Amino acid sequence: MLLAAAGGFFLFISIPTFVAVAIGTLLQNAKTESMEATFAAPAESAATTPPMLQHVFRWGVLALLLAVLAYAGPLGELLRHPGYLAPGMRTW
């Protein structure tokens, strides 16, 4: 258990360190008007992207269908059984 405390302590000091860097970055960094952010470009050797991969929202619709497929069954099972309604509790 002492090891748990030590582990917790080490984890803890990493976070103030992170926060100190974050705050220092915010306050000390030189202010600049040009805010160019570059993102990595694909390698020249890479193949061209198939058009079917471009449509992010269509894949979202398909994902919704998959989710319905995956959950309709178990949801139906739950709803077929008589639901025991819990009044709720406060254990603390």
Add this chain to the structure above:
Amino acid sequence: LPRILRDRPSEHVCENRLIIAHIYTATAAIALGAVFGVFQGFARAGAFGAPAWFDYYRVLTMHGVLMALVFTTFFITGLSLFVTYRAIPRERSLVVGWFGWGLMLLGTAMAALTILRGNATVLYTFYAPLKASPWFYIGATLLVLGTWVVAFEIFENVYFFRKTHAGQPIPLVVFCAAATFVMWIVATLGVVAEMGLLIPWAFGWTPGINVMLTRMFFWYFGHPLVYFWIMGAYIIWYNIIPTRYAGNVFSDGLTRLTFVMLILLSTPVGIHHEFMEPGISSTWKMLHTVTTYGVAIPSFITAFAIFASFELAAMKEGRRGFIASESSVGRSALQRRGSGDAVVHAWRIRRPSQRVVQHGHRRPQYDLDRRSFPRDRRRAGRPHIFRRCLLDDPSINRTRAVEAGMGALPDSTLVFRHADHVAVNALCRSTRSAAPHRRRRLPGRKCRQLVGAADAARCGGRVFSFH
């Protein structure tokens, strides 16, 4: 901070304020969450005499909610807005972005205050039948709805880009951010449905709650939640990390495929968290377990793509192999071969009695009469071996050897040790499999040609040409 707030803002600075607000709310959440975390850890270890008012589970709930829900969400919304704004520069209103942030903050504050007041000690899974104050559930719902507003802002920018750049694919980094939020919206439908059950129950408007139903809704959301986190990390790994070493995304299509797979496979997996729950047949539990393995595939792809990007960047710098550390003649020669040029035009094979002379470094000489290299040099395809075998012929200095390697001196003679099968095999592009005993098994006509010629040369010490 005062300087940022005081000066008249440019367009970017306005955007930055919104992003800074998101990211630093996340930072505040993790700082606060860490304080609760260390208290909880010490109390658990008994290293800290918890006072009577100290409520272990309240602290644990606060820690979990702040770290797992608030910190991650604010960070990913900030990150996604950042990449979207930068990759699609335009005149834009930030009202929606600020509204989303405000809604998320309001929700967080409601949930956090409720927990602190001791009315929502339900841990961050808020499992029924533990019953928290309705304001906790409403706060959590507002946090989620705030992320939907941010998602709307990102989607609006995607829509704008498509409208103004007809036929062009949306920038990869924006695709990644949009995919993250598409997945997130599909996933958070579960938690919103759960809240639709929990809130009326917490207010006392419904007599009871179907515990199993709420848990299933929770895990419909709870497992994709972790993919929300890793997709945020993947945005950085794919699009931002390579800029630190002047590298590239390994492949645009592969990256998009990874995110599409994460959209599809993140959600239909949640029931593997409910093995012990009654009322769900083992068929569905098994099915969700199997699909959970499916979602490992995009992670494997990512593991491959990230290191492939490292390797591409190293090769662009003229390095061979992942741990290659120095540029060398042999390396450039190998690369030219690798790119299909016929580089090496003539070989004079050394006699066994001749010794390889060192070239400006302090590695042990090889005994040419030995049948094998020292163990640490036997690794196949190490380019420095090839370099070592280049030339003690005084007429060819290092520069000329480089030029020969580059194909600039067609009549140059590259000399190498007769037994240097490693070099032979390296030239045959089989740098990874050049252990001596495997030499004969190397595929390809060109390879056999070279090896045979080298062996013939050893006998006669003649010069051979290859083109």
